[in-house]
Amino acid sequence: MKLIIGNKNYSSxxxxxxxxxxxxxxxxxxxxxxxxxxxxxxxxxxxxxxYTPVGLVPVLVDGDTHVWETLAIMEYLSDKFPDxxxxxxxxxxxxxxxxxxxxxxxxxxxxxxxxxxxxxxPVRTRELSAAAQANVRRVDAMWSExxxxxxxxxxxGKFCAxxxxxxxxxxxxxxxxxxxxxEALGYMDAMMALPAWAEWxxxxxxxxxxxPEDEVDxxxxxxx
Amino acid sequence: xxLVIGNRNYSSxxxxxxxxxxxxxxxxxEEVISLYVDGSREKILKHSPAGKVPILIDGxxxxxxxxxxxxxxxxxxxxxxxxPADQGARAHARAISTEMHGGFAALREECGMSFxxxxxxxxxxxxxxxxxxxxxxxxxxxxxxxxxxxxxxxGKFSAxxxxxxxxxxxxxxxxxxxxxxxxxxxxxxxxxxxxQEWRRAALRETxxxxxxxxxWPEVKRLPAEAA
Numbered sequence: 001m002k003l004i005i006g007n008k009n010y011s012s013x014x015x016x017x018x019x020x021x022x023x024x025x026x027x028x029x030x031x032x033x034x035x036x037x038x039x040x041x042x043x044x045x046x047x048x049x050x051y052t053p054v055g056l057v058p059v060l061v062d063g064d065t066h067v068w069e070t071l072a073i074m075e076y077l078s079d080k081f082p083d084x085x086x087x088x089x090x091x092x093x094x095x096x097x098x099x100x101x102x103x104x105x106x107x108x109x110x111x112x113x114x115x116x117x118x119x120x121x122p123v124r125t126r127e128l129s130a131a132a133q134a135n136v137r138r139v140d141a142m143w144s145e146x147x148x149x150x151x152x153x154x155x156x157g158k159f160c161a162x163x164x165x166x167x168x169x170x171x172x173x174x175x176x177x178x179x180x181x182x183e184a185l186g187y188m189d190a191m192m193a194l195p196a197w198a199e200w201x202x203x204x205x206x207x208x209x210x211x212p213e214d215e216v217d218x219x220x221x222x223x224x
Numbered sequence: 225x226x227l228v229i230g231n232r233n234y235s236s237x238x239x240x241x242x243x244x245x246x247x248x249x250x251x252x253x254e255e256v257i258s259l260y261v262d263g264s265r266e267k268i269l270k271h272s273p274a275g276k277v278p279i280l281i282d283g284x285x286x287x288x289x290x291x292x293x294x295x296x297x298x299x300x301x302x303x304x305x306x307x308p309a310d311q312g313a314r315a316h317a318r319a320i321s322t323e324m325h326g327g328f329a330a331l332r333e334e335c336g337m338s339f340x341x342x343x344x345x346x347x348x349x350x351x352x353x354x355x356x357x358x359x360x361x362x363x364x365x366x367x368x369x370x371x372x373x374x375x376x377x378x379g380k381f382s383a384x385x386x387x388x389x390x391x392x393x394x395x396x397x398x399x400x401x402x403x404x405x406x407x408x409x410x411x412x413x414x415x416x417x418x419x420q421e422w423r424r425a426a427l428r429e430t431x432x433x434x435x436x437x438x439x440w441p442e443v444k445r446l447p448a449e450a451a
Contacts, residue, residue: 065312067316067318068319068323069318069319069322069323069326070322071318071325072315072318072321075295075315075318076311076314076315076318079311079314079315080311091300092284092285095287095292095296096287098287098289098292098295099274099287099289099292101292102290102291102292102325103289105291105322105325105326106325141273
């Protein structure tokens with residue numbers, strides 16, 4: 001099984017299935033294709049086409065099956081590896097985990113635009129629009145409620161696909177220095193303490209490709 | 225089991241789980257909330273902290289977000305075969321359903337779903353035109369690969385068809401030019417008894433949401449008898 005991903009420093013969508021598979025112990029081969037930007041990789045499309053007809057990352061390639069869209073990848077992994085508990089075992093909790101994951105998948109537009117994932121950027125507070133602040137509050141409430149109900153350290157107790165879906169959000173709130181509740185902070189600490197998190201971050205920090213539209217301080221590129 | 229939905233004429237998200245449940249023959253009650261009027265938000269918040277319809281209520285379990293509702297129903301009623309039985313086909317169905325869930329923003333913005341709008345063309349932006357092309361490609365590829373001569377995306381009606389149902393209606397209402405295979409797919413969808421049932425109820429609705437009416441203050445609508 002191959003997981004095709006973009007730059008680790010910037011690709012929030014790639015981070016999700018990657019961290020899910022690492023934490024849940026699903027073996028895979030990683031193929032990283034840096035994004036095609038003015039300062040990046042002009043051959044992105046051609047290189048990607050060698051692995052998959054799907055023109056987006058991440059893509060999971062399992063034999064003849066090519067799965068795109070992060071949530072669909074999670075469902076495929078859940079189908080294929082029922083013993084890995086990709087979703088919570090309890091049906092009610094599983095429904096809630098999928099609700100939160102869907103909410104993440106299509107939501108929080110303002111926060112995502114204003115706070116692009118950029119592991120290289122040193123932690124520095126950014127002033128956000130009212131819409132993005134409302135997103136931060138909703139995420140905080142959601143995390144706090146889950147941890148309160150299910151006891152933590154992750155959203156539904158044990159790490160599951162919903163945590164993977166929110167992993168980039170943890171990175172965003174951390175990198176852009178957003179104030180969150182103590183409960184939400186506890187969740188962020190648990191996520192950032194995962195060995196898989198450290199592995200991804202270390203690789204991200206070694207990358208040298210620059211994507212200007214994800215550098216909020218452009219033309220300055222802040223590095224930790 | 226109860227499904228809380230918004231206006232049938234406009235609420236594309238509500239249409240998805242509703243038609244999936246009807247076609248699969250699942251029994252459920254409906255609660256229709258008139259959207260964007262005084263008190264509608266409070267009514268929705270009673271069922272879900274996210275403040276959005278549709279919401280599926282099954283005993284103590286409240287599920288919102290259309291895709292999560294479809295996954296819940298697929299688990300709860302495995303015999304309904306809401307997703308294709310083959311693992312590869314199922315993965316494909318979920319990929320295109322997810323692409324629908326988060327995508328096609330320009331098309332959705334410029335061509336709001338409406339059942340009572342008399343079909344008429346509208347100038348589309350390049351982004352919306354690209355969305356139209358991608359949707360047609362998705363439908364054509366799925367039917368070619370998995371449709372096996374049957375009209376739906378994966379042969380038999382599945383959750384993926386339910387996810388794309390509102391796009392079919394947008395193509396109808398905005399008289400979008402489509403290829404012959406896409407036309408066949410759209411006819412199969414709009415010809416279903418469940419589709420007709422929703423449409424009849426939509427045409428009878430009297431709640432008008434000004435921001436979704438392109439010709440506001442004029443409201444162009446097909447007569448209820450058109451259904």
